[in-house]
Amino acid sequence: MNEFKVKGLTCANCTRELQEEINRLPSGETASLSYNTGKLRLENTVDMKKVKEILSSDGAFIESDGEEGHQHEHHSVVNWIALLSISAIFYVAGFITEQWGNEFIAIGLFLAATVLSGYHTFLKGLKNLVRLKFNIETLMTIALIGALSIGEWKEGALVAILFGLNEYLEGLGMQKARKSMEKLLEIAPKEATLLENGQERIVKITTLEVNQIVLVRAGEKIPSDGIVIEGTSSINESAITGESMPVEKAIDDSVFGGSINNEGVLKVKIMKAYEDSSLAKILHLVEEAQETKTPTELFINKFAKYYTPLIMILSAIVMILPPLLFNGHWGEWFYQGLAVLIVGCPCALVLSSPIAIVSGITKNARNGILIKGGVFLEQLGKITTIAFDKTGTLTKGEPYVEDMQVYDPTFLQIAASIEKTSSHPIAKAVLRKAEGVNLEEPEEISTVSGSGIIAKIKGVTYYLGNEAHIKHLKLKDRVKDDIKFFKESGMTIVILANDTDILGIMGIADQVREESASVISNLHRAGINKTIMLTGDHEKTAEKVAKAVGLTSYFASLLPDGKVKKVKELSKNEKVAMIGDGINDAPALATADLGIAMGKGTDSAIETADIVLMQDHLGKLPSAIRSAKRVNTIIKCNIVLALGLKLIALLLTIPGLLTLWIAILSDMGATILVTLISLMVLYERKEK
Template sequence: MNEYKVKGLTCANCTRELQEEINKLPSGETASLSYNTGKLKLASTIDMKKVNKILSSDGAYIENVEEEGHNHEHHTGVNWIALLSISVFFYIAAFITEQWINEYVAIGLFLAATALSGYQTFFKGLKNLLKLKFNIETLMTIALIGALSIGEWKEGALVAILFGLNEYLEGLGMQKARKSMEKLLEIAPKEATILENGHERIVKIASLEVNQIVLVRAGEKIPSDGIVIEGKSSVNEAAITGESMPVEKAIDEPVYGGSINNEGVLKVKITKAYEDSSLAKILHLVEEAQETKTPTELFINKFAKYYTPLIMVISVIVMVLPPLLFNGSWGDWFYQGLAVLIVGCPCALVLSSPIAIVSGITKNARNGILIKGGVFLEQLGKITTIAFDKTGTLTKGEPYVEDLVAYDPTFLQIAASIEKSSSHPIAKAVIREAEGLPLDEPDEISTVSGSGIIAKMKGVTYYLGNESHVNHLKITEKVKQDLIDFKESGMTLVILANESNVLGIMGISDQVREESAAVIANLHSAGINNTIMLTGDHEKTADKVAKKVGLTSFFASLLPDEKVAKIKELSKNEKVAMVGDGINDAPALATADLGIAMGKGTDSAIETADIVLMQDHLGKLPSAIRSAKKVNSIIKLNITLALGLKLIALLLTIPGLLTLWIAILSDMGATILVTLISLTVLYEKKEKATM
């Protein structure tokens, strides 16, 4: 598939119709044209001349590569403003002339205003009329011809001007949302400075290869994912995580493409070609996200297909029935019928969803929340229950010494001395606890599988491990009670003993994240009814974590397939999201109505979930949910406004009060309101993460 950038798309409904025309061409079945992104995807075998002809019928065109980034006006922008300004001038001049000078001169000026602001619509409408294709241009053309034929010069001109302004404003709203998205996509670096044999060479980002060394100076963007091999600096990772606080980077630490080196010079060894980097994947998914259609959008598009023909039938009924059955004036009801035709424009209705969706996806992407499509944004706003994995999600996934009892003052020093050569997570927790103490080197050390370590230091034999490791000892009542207390608290036991006595006990726990309790409280206030933890840990540990963070319930001792079964059970009555780290929670993430992964740009997180929190914490999840709920509320409001204003206009036909300019204003008002309300998502004040 080839991808092209299309300029001059006037409205969502017109874009849909253009795509349908292209789909009818040979090799055009798979073609897609997105109003949201302004992108056209085509099979390489399609006839481009025919594609260009279809696009040009609506004033759209494929942008040349050389034009990209330049301000070419062509069919939009300044031309429209100039034409509309001149048309308004002619209209005012005609209005004054009609009152004070000459009626025929005024008619000429009204016609000039109509022609200037409505000629594109008129020619498109005539072509469509010949093809029996009834869209907004066709309806407007019929209405204009009808108005002029019965001598409504003034109203015809006003309708043409207002429709032209409406089309311009409609395009402007989507353009604003697109520009915000394009600004987000501009964070990708364009060039990199590579080092070869001590010489610097600037290359295009696409040509970067794995294992090349790049030089990143202060203020420059890191070109792709890599590892620091020389230098030390703070790096702004906002492009990846949405968090502006700099992160300190030193040798052997990973860096992400698109992040900015704040000071100093870094030498980075590239570990991924740019197209495989976290940033490239994020930007690609954000672009794709704009093109997905939500169930609401699909329904609106389907409804719009039937809406216009229905309005045409109503228009004919309004023109014919009152004169035939109620002795109404043919001229008056013909005029009313023309006004009804204008109400047939579905543009404001079709626009009610895409600007809000694109704005929501863009806002969240800037905030480090990657939503893979409008359908997932919509779904996020409907979630009532969130299930969390424990390890690495609500907790840090790093064991730490929560409590200890020392029966001998040398207990901690001896335990850390035995553990210092081990890379086991529990050993690291013990060493961290003993930080600052002088450690000795064991004379002998051996591991007993499943229970612990036997070590000799200074002629004394020590046993370090779990309860079974010290069953050769006669345990005192005091030690027995302490062991019970530690286990009751849900801690993992590490016991140190010599050949005759227990020297001390440590209780090891997985440390709860500082922000977890605040996040859970924030989620409840954001409208989430149930927060549930699914964990493989035993009951007491799960109960302890659940109480500490404020969860509504938990399920412990679950195997991966049991987590999936529990998600299925919960999903029967609730809309359920599953939050995990995207690595070992993949089955549960895929089973839930919505999978949310956290992982600071890890490949597995990006690929597994529907939504990715690019930070390594849950702090921004409540913000994402509130944003999604707001988008859903705005879409409902937009649909109500778009249909409500048209319904009011149609009801005005009953007393015969509907005029051409009221009809066009009903659509114009809906378009302006829908656009402005949708853009409030984009400019909503950025929420701080719960930390």
């Protein structure tokens, strides 16, 4: 399937109609034209000449390579502004001339203003009228013909000028949202410095292959995901994670493509071709996200198809019934009917959702929150319950020594000396606890499966492990009480003993993330009613974590299918989001109304969930939920405004007060308000 950048799309409703025309071409059934992104996708077999003809009928065109398309669009905008400005000057001149009594000159000036600002709309509307295609241009053309036919030169000119201005402002609003998104997509580096046989060579990042070495100087972007093989530096990963604080990187540390090297020089071994990198996947998903339509958008688009013919019928009724049934003046009610046509323009209504959706997705992407489509953004704003996995989500997923009972002063030194050869997570926790302690070298060491380690240091045999590992000893009451306390506190115990005595006990736990408690509190303030933990850990551990972070409830000892069952139960009465690591929790993520993964850019997280928190922590989730709720509120507000202003204008027909300029101002006002309110999402103050 081919993809083209289309310029000159002026309104969402017109774009939808252009797509429908392309869909009717041979092999064009699957073609899609997005107003949000300005992109056209179609099969290779579609006749491009006919596609270009369809686009040109609405003033749109396919952008060619290089700057030509940009220049074309720039000149089109300049010409449009110039024509509207000249039309406005003619209109003012006509108004002044009319006051001086030169009626024929005034009419000429009004006609000139009408032709300059309205010919484009008039020609398109005339073509549509011949084809019995009723859209906004058709309505405006009929209104202009009608106004001029009854001698309303001044109002006809004003309608043409204001409608031209309205179309320009409407396109400007969407262009602003698109540019904001394009700026986000520009973070991808274009070139890289490749090192081959000690020689440097500038290449395009798309040509980079796995295992090649690139040189990244201070201030340059890392071209693709890789591993540092030489140098140290601080790296700005905000393009991926949304986090502004730099991250220190040294040899063997992984780095993301698109992140910026702040200082020093790094040599990076490429581990993924650019198209497979985290950044490329993120940018691709962000682009795709703009093109998915929410249920609200789909409803509005469907409604708009029937709305325009309905307005034409209503206009005909206003023109005919009052003169026929109530002895109204034919000229006056014909004028009122023309005004109804203009009020009926569906632009503001169709525009009520897409700008807000694109702005919301862009804002969150900048913040390191990847939302895969408008439908998921809308859903996020409706969530009332969040279910959390424990390990790696509410906790760090790294064991640490939470408590320790020492019976012999050599306890920590001996335990760490035994663990220093192990790569087990618990061994790492013990070594972190013993940082700075002088360690001994074991003479002998062996592992006993399921219980622990036996080691000999300075001729003494030691046993390090769980309770089963020290069954050769009779435990004192004090030791029994300490073991019981650690277990009841939800800790895993590690005991060190020799042949005769116990030297000490460690209580190992998964450390709760520092931000978890404040995040849960913020989620409750953001309107989340229930925060629930679903974990495979035992009851005591689950209870301890739930209490520490302030969850409303928890369910322990759950296998993956148990989590799925629980999510299904919760979903019966609530809108549920499930948050996990995107791998073990994949079934539960898929079952929930919304799946949210903690990713740090991992492939599995990006591919599994509907939303990915690229920071790999929950810190920015409350702001994402507030942003989604704000977008949903704005869309509802826009729909009410778009329909409300039109309804008020239509009600003015009852006493016969509706004029052409009031009609166009009501439509123009609705469009401007809808656009400005939608763009507020982008400029919403960034939360700390």
